[in-house]
Amino acid sequence: MSEKILQNQVAIITGGGTGIGAACADMFADHGAHVVIAGRSLQTITSVANRNRGTAIVCDVTKFEDVQGLFLKAKMITGKVDILVNNAGVPGPVSPIADVNIDQWRKCAEINLFGAMYCMREAARIMCEQKSGSIINMSSLMGIEGYPMRSAYSATKFALVGMTEAVAREVGPYNVRVNALLPGAVSGENMDRILERRAEAEGRSVAEIVKENYTDPAALKRWVAPEEVAKAALFYASDASSAVTGDKMKVCCGRF
Secondary structure, three states: OOOOOOOOOEEEEEOOOOHHHHHHHHHHHHOOOEEEEEEOOHHHHHHHHHHOOOEEEEOOOOOHHHHHHHHHHHHHHHOOOOEEEEOOOOOOOOOOHHHOOHHHHHHHHHHHHHHHHHHHHHHHHHHHHHOOEEEEEEOOHHHOOOOOOOHHHHHHHHHHHHHHHHHHHHHHHHOEEEEEEEEOOEOOHHHHHHHHHHHHHHOOOHHHHHHHHHHOOOOOOOOEOHHHHHHHHHHHHOHHHOOOOOOEEEEOOOOO
8 A cells, every 4th residue: 555554553353263353463564554464263363463464372361471471572562562462352141131151251351341441551651651552442232232142242342432432531631632433233253153152042044134133223324344434443543633532423324
């Protein structure tokens, strides 16, 4: 590409081996960033890192020591960490609250909320010291609108929006920006698994659930592609959004 708007910047992308994370890695690398792909599967993250000439670092975001090691290693690349895409997450249990598995609910909070907090903590320490940086938190449309049978996911994604606004005020004086993306239904393996579980729980076909709950309610009548979320992340990562912080942006094909 002719314009490398992230030239010489280091971008950490958690959950970077698949879906939205991998799409962000590809796009950021295309725009000149050195991408650090973090995730639990070495094989998956290595594949994404290799095609982008980036760095793969195994990290379980629920383990604070892993997160500390991730940021320490990433900082060693150029002496800075310029961008964090806080993307690691799980769908959590798909179940009515009366029947929900408590251990699955807690695990969802450990990954989606505590994992995100650990990464924000380490990013803020580095970025505030260097007086620059952009943190992009991957919330969800379910972070502003509760959804039935998804209480764990909704709770964690609502919390991530609140953390975004709170931390944006804390780190703003150090020229560090914090924003949140709110993807709608994004096509891919993750959504396929959710649909299978939901179809089983509701006793309906996947096609019926997709039409009624995902594509028909959207103004554009289709899914969101991972690459479309990556484009929005690129906006928040770059100087195009230099005056934007504490913001949240829907990327949902118009699921109002």
